[in-house]
Amino acid sequence: MKVPFLDFVRPYEELKEELDEAYFRFMRSAWYVLGKEVEAFEEEYANFCGVKHCVGVGNGLEALHLALRAYGIGQGDEVIVPSNTYIASWLAVSYAGAQPVPVEPDPRTFNLDPHRLEAAITPRTKAIMPVHLYGQPADLDPILQVARQHGLKVIEDNAQAQGARYQGRRTGSLGDAAGNSFYPGKNLGAFGEAGAVTTNDPELADRVRTLRNYGSKKKYYNEVKGYNSRLDELQAAFLRVKLKKLDEWNMRRREVAARYLAGMSGLNGLTLPFVPTRAEPVWHLFVIRHSQRDALQQRLAATGIGTLIHYPVPPHLSGAYADAGWKRGAFPVAEELADRVLSLPMGPHLSREQTGQVVDGMRHILESLAGKPPVPLEV
Numbered sequence: 001m002k003v004p005f006l007d008f009v010r011p012y013e014e015l016k017e018e019l020d021e022a023y024f025r026f027m028r029s030a031w032y033v034l035g036k037e038v039e040a041f042e043e044e045y046a047n048f049c050g051v052k053h054c055v056g057v058g059n060g061l062e063a064l065h066l067a068l069r070a071y072g073i074g075q076g077d078e079v080i081v082p083s084n085t086y087i088a089s090w091l092a093v094s095y096a097g098a099q100p101v102p103v104e105p106d107p108r109t110f111n112l113d114p115h116r117l118e119a120a121i122t123p124r125t126k127a128i129m130p131v132h133l134y135g136q137p138a139d140l141d142p143i144l145q146v147a148r149q150h151g152l153k154v155i156e157d158n159a160q161a162q163g164a165r166y167q168g169r170r171t172g173s174l175g176d177a178a179g180n181s182f183y184p185g186k187n188l189g190a191f192g193e194a195g196a197v198t199t200n201d202p203e204l205a206d207r208v209r210t211l212r213n214y215g216s217k218k219k220y221y222n223e224v225k226g227y228n229s230r231l232d233e234l235q236a237a238f239l240r241v242k243l244k245k246l247d248e249w250n251m252r253r254r255e256v257a258a259r260y261l262a263g264m265s266g267l268n269g270l271t272l273p274f275v276p277t278r279a280e281p282v283w284h285l286f287v288i289r290h291s292q293r294d295a296l297q298q299r300l301a302a303t304g305i306g307t308l309i310h311y312p313v314p315p316h317l318s319g320a321y322a323d324a325g326w327k328r329g330a331f332p333v334a335e336e337l338a339d340r341v342l343s344l345p346m347g348p349h350l351s352r353e354q355t356g357q358v359v360d361g362m363r364h365i366l367e368s369l370a371g372k373p374p375v376p377l378e379v
Ligand SMILES: *Cc1c(COP(=O)(O)O)cnc(C)c1O
Pocket: 059, 060, 061, 062, 085, 086, 088, 089, 131, 157, 159, 160, 181, 182, 183, 194, 195
């Protein structure tokens, strides 16, 4: 039996009736952009997150970019980002015209290390962008404390953690604003591109609403140089169906994670994900670490188990940021993680047989790799 890294067939099968119904409702409405479905989804997702406002936009990158723009962050400003995130977090800052300033993560949680923030703050710093990486909430309380002391905004990158909780509160509601992605593979995934800004700040919500629609509140009266970044009616209709299932599907991800954690504890040279007590993760990804990651990945593939690496190149070493001149060694924690992380199959539709197969495959392969001297994990 194969265990694919991601399964897009069974999620559709489970919700086929309601998704098809949403499609026909949309077609019959003959209204395609910024209508009733988007309005309803915005209200439902705001309620889900426990915030006052949600503004649907084109994708997650745009959600982050428009939130930064709406706070007036741009040329000459700096925004603190994790050194080990998906490049979209950095690109949002670059699009706004500001400078991403990387800060290393706590390697145990993969998330921004609050103790390293102060050293990165300069008179130009305007905001901190914590990322709830892999569905694990970042340690927001100390981050917010540093931000308040220095008068900085906190914009959460909630692309990977819809439904997660930190100290009992949902991610997407913890900072001043949050960028959410509904890219198909995310925990709340559309069937195409989609994103949203969530916030309790009415002025910010209002500015993002204007920016997403050509800078106009009233058609053909353009107050600012805005963008075309609107959430589709069709995607909103689909997202409304999937939002109703999100908590249940996240619970099923938790069960998969629990089976992995129990089945793989104590395996040779393996570092399993660590969950701090204040956090309730939603396991967007189940990321392990091993010094012989590439060999492990190849052998898993040979037994039909699909894995991916999130992410093989940290943004500071990518071609996209070559102009900044960072060298290997500039952010050693992010670099070491990039060399060692591996994401195992994860999702609400993995069967017991499939997770059992992953556990058995890992046990078997790690025992055979044990013959070689293990390289100790330093981070
Ligand atoms: C997916 C993702 C984004 C961007 O979302 P898109 O909808 O693909 O634009 C931003 N940040 C992180 C951490 C992501 O994983």
